Amino acid sequence: GENVEQHPSTLSVQEGDSAVIKCTYSDSASNYFPWYKQELGKGPQLIIDIRSNVGEKKDQRIAVTLNKTAKHFSLHITETQPEDSAVYFCAAVGYNTGNQFYFGTGTSLTVIP
């Protein structure tokens, strides 16, 4: 089955700086990669996703890059704000595995004002 690794597990940045979270996956057939933000006591919220036919996608301060050859994808948050503080999860999904979501272990991001 698919194995997703996520790094770092914790990340602290100064407000205004950029934050980068990286994930690697093992199954080359995975073709959909969403990122979720989970605030304390709440469920994960989809913030951005990318499909395997695209190398990069951007939505305001958030961007995701995908390197299919190396089997890794990254979340980039620019101009971080305190409200970006949360736990972020990546996932890898493949249609050939029944669309099962394989989640990373999460990154706790703290933005220091």
Add this chain to the structure above:
Amino acid sequence: GAVVSQHPSWVICKSGTSVKIECRSLDFQATTMFWYRQFPKQSLMLMATSNEGSKATYEQGVEKDKFLINHASLTLSTLTVTSAHPEDSSFYICSARDLGQGLVMPQHFGDGTRLSIL
């Protein structure tokens, strides 16, 4: 759009009682819903996949008689924790897959249910 409502958000009950958690997709239809369990500071652990009109598929190690799942309509799935014990205390989260998003469909999550068994 793509809102998933989960109820209740928090429940405390005595050991031995059964607890039902509801998961509703509010503005889309979902033939498939998922139930996860999350321990503090850990990732989501898939418990079972709930399919509308058929039996749920449970992950290895999850007791189907302990965690009863019913998916009676395209917008509602329920998880019942039967004869709950303190070790069942956890954060339970449901998600639903949007039918209208093509072959690979995003999952949209509810806000979770904090279950505490005394």
